[in-house]
Amino acid sequence: MNGIGGILRVSLFITCYNDTLFPETGQAVVKVLERLGHTVDFPSKQTCCGQMHWNTGYQEEALPLLPRFIEQFKDSEVVVCPSTSCIAMMKDHYPLMAERSNDEGLKKAVAEILPRVWEFSQFLTQKLGIEDVGAYFPHRVTYHASCHGLRSLQLGDGPQRLLRAVRGLELVEIETLEQCCGFGGTFAIKNAEVSSAMLADKVRSVLNTRAEVVTGCDNSCLMHIGGSLHRQRTGVRPVHIAEILAGE
Amino acid sequence: MSGAGLDPRTAPKFQVAARVLVGDSQMRKNVRHATKVIQTKRAKVVAEMPDWQKLREAGQAIRQHTLRHLDFYLEQFERNCTAAGGVVHWARNAEEARQIVIGLVKSSGAMGESPTEVIKIKSMTTEEIQLNKALEEAGVHAYETDLAELIIQLGHDQPSHIVVPALHKNRAQIREIFMREMNLPDLGGTPQDLADAARRFLREKFLRVKTAVSGANFLVAETGGVCIVESEGNGRMCLTLPETLISVAGIDKVVPRYQDLEVLLQLLPRSATGERMNPYNSLWTGVDPTQKGGDGPRTFHVVLMDNARSEILADKEARQTLQCIRCGACQNACPVYQQTGGHAYGSVYAGPIGAILTPQLMQMHHAQSLPYASSLCGACYEVCPVKINIPEVLIHLRNKVVKQQSSGFHILANPEVMALKAVAQVFRSDKVFRVSQKLGRLAELPLSHKDGQGVGWIDWLPGMLGGWTQVRDLRVMPKQTFREWFEEREKNKQGANNGR
Amino acid sequence: MDVELIAVGAREDVLRRIRTSIGTPAANAPAIEAEWNTLPREYNRVGSLDREAVLEMLDERLRDYDASVIRIQSGAVAETIAKQLTERGKHRLVIPKGLAEALGEALPAGFEFVVDEGLSTTELDSFEGVVTASTVAIAETGTIVLQNVAGEGRRAPTLVPDYHLCIVRAGDVVENVPEAMTRLAATASLATTFVSGPSATADIEMTRIKGVHGPRFLDVILVT
Known part of the structure; x- marks a missing residue:
């Protein structure tokens, strides 16, 4: 049941905002991985991947977070993280950050660690080769493909395959799967009106599915979509995919 | 005319x-x-x-x-x-x-x-x-x-x-x-x-x-x-x-x-x-x-x-802007452009390509808001026929803008720069991060109220964060962070092992 | 106003700035050529369809962009031109020099064909249409390529009149764009026009409208 490659020691990179705002997602990740027979540890000095600073233009501020990450995870067998945008940050930008540091050791460490770093759903479908994690979640669900998962990580239909294998779950496809929800990190604050307009479109698409739950692999998009669903008192809940897969 | x-x-x-x-x-x-x-x-x-x-x-x-x-x-x-x-x-x-x-x-x-x-x-x-x-x-x-x-x-x-x-x-x-x-x-x-x-x-x-x-x-x-x-x-x-x-x-x-x-x-x-x-x-x-x-x-x-x-040619990371063959595919694919149309960009070059080209044509003296006119969704890069990595260039130009705003007295006039620099300090230490998580829970307390399910929500935020609560609510921070939960669990496990 | 005096020294300044920006020492022509030769070209440079399939594709794609296509065997060119012009109600047509030679047949009787010997724009505007041969046709894109050679002539006569009848020989049909560019390379400096269907626009609500300023009607005779 633990998939290809036997029992793994998984180091969890929870990310700053999941740690602070969505502990239930991390708890669900632990539950799923342990249910599959793997062990989970949590390097305690981890903080943030640096995405917010890097993407907003504060690249000098993001740089020190890279050696911190390496220091925390360099001995890990595999690193798993339940956030597509943070993984995309690492895969897309860490090599460049290391390059800029002119630190040969850091460059080498980044090159070594990145192949062992996995987004949660991709870890299940690609590293472990599993689709059915033995979950039960009796609800009508629609899946939101976050842009970083879709374009940078190329998740494809991996998350949907995981969801289809969940007992009791009815998956309904959203009409604008490839359309950005308008979150974009600080974009949602700096360009609030445009972000809101994009969000309104996305929420309309979610409501058109008549799903009870909107899920995805990134709580930042879900927080944004869920914030509007709550404001409009729609009753539709945002739930991270890990929490669905942990259901029993 | x-x-x-x-x-x-x-x-x-x-x-x-x-x-x-x-x-x-x-x-x-x-x-x-x-x-x-x-x-x-x-x-x-x-x-x-x-x-x-x-x-x-x-x-x-x-x-x-x-x-x-x-x-x-x-x-x-x-x-x-x-x-x-x-x-x-x-x-x-x-x-x-x-x-x-x-x-x-x-x-x-x-x-x-x-x-x-x-x-x-x-x-x-x-x-x-x-x-x-x-x-x-x-x-x-x-x-x-x-x-x-x-x-x-x-x-x-x-x-x-x-x-x-x-x-x-x-x-x-x-x-x-x-x-x-x-x-x-x-x-x-x-x-x-x-x-x-x-x-x-x-x-x-x-x-x-x-x-x-x-x-x-x-x-x-x-x-x-x-x-x-x-x-x-x-x-x-x-x-x-x-x-x-x-x-x-x-x-x-x-x-x-x-x-x-x-x-x-x-x-x-x-x-x-x-x-x-x-x-x-x-x-x-x-x-x-x-x-x-x-x-x-x-x-x-x-x-x-x-x-x-x-x-533009001199900037190794932004040089790819000049690869553009003016097809406009990035504009059609851009969810931001679709909402605002082209005039919002204040330039004949609108959309994602305009957001990187215009400030550079202005030698970064004008149009500094354009690199931020994107959610970095990457749809533009996906359709670009000459593979200009527009999100990368946007981020690179944002860095140039931040450097301008962080120099000399500009920094004092810019609460965003101050705030992001402060947050960066928080992430540089897990101890400070832990303290900030606790402080955050206290700070948001006066803003939150409970819904029918007993979950706390915030529907108004001050200052520049107010953009968030124009159309969205924000769930309050849970009582326990993930790391507190995990560490407590480990401690209990150990306790159970010791007691055995 | 003496234009020469407007931007004195601009050429040297621009080139100097470019060299400074590139940052590496200027490469010599053979080195640049060698680098150009290594550029990746893994796209389809040669087609893969058989002859008949290529011709069918051209036929289909021309129609797809609002041209009409008549397929005939060689020897029937003149009669088909006559039939087509009669059907369209066209009698007075401008033709380029050397058209009959290019077609390998004399033009049909019963029409007024005027050879373009440098007709003025206003004179061209008085014709009901134009008849030409073509250099190459590209099946994949439904494109006909005209050059300033005998049988095709200057650019203006195929532009000003409202109707264009174009004769394409099957031997000149290639499958894709790279094959066409290879054929055209030797005559690259001639004035060249790629025509893909009649003049069109989608500027109003992205609705494709046939015919704005160029010929509104394009008929193609494809000769096997």
């Missing part, structure tokens, strides 16, 4: 302009419709090409190679164009380019007459330098002959898209403009009626006006030839019928060889209009030496304009 041009020097910040435009539901509906149609057409003709990704790679490689040897290829183009009877001019900036064109137009008349009219092909480069306004001030009226540009010109409007400049207008609005400006009280309302009206309006100009101004899609260094792609035939009219042709081209428009067009002429039409090939491509080299009854204009000028492009 159009009203005040889109000038990044005086345009409002993107978020300010966007705030107004997001409220223009008719414009948004028009833009949404148009971008959706082009995207669908593009997707269809791209799917027909099994070698599309290989073409993109070749296109990218050709453009990168050209930029690495731009001086060589420009000199080669100049040499070959001149040998074929063309006249090549160089301009450091927009002002020089405008003055050269005005000078050439004024001296283009037969028997010392100074022309007062020119016909024009749609050209982003001439929009960039606001050539029409300068010509008008010099006593020369420029007739835009592309249907969309004609709509813009007669409507005293501004272009909002690279390829389809009037896509923010619908047929009813266009009919109104034509009825008023062409004095046609009985004009029908179908697109065909409107196109017919444009044909009749411009026909006489094509046959009469002896000087034409164009841009250029590609300059071929190997042959000295120039290529222009278009749909309506207005381009061919301007390139073929007048006595004098003046083409204004950015120095980035050169390609090494004729053979390279086999790549670019596949990438451009499919990306731009979703056609396998646009109705007309014209390729010509200098002038036809036949004296009487020759093919095309007797005098041909090319103005090679720098206008900050050589500076």
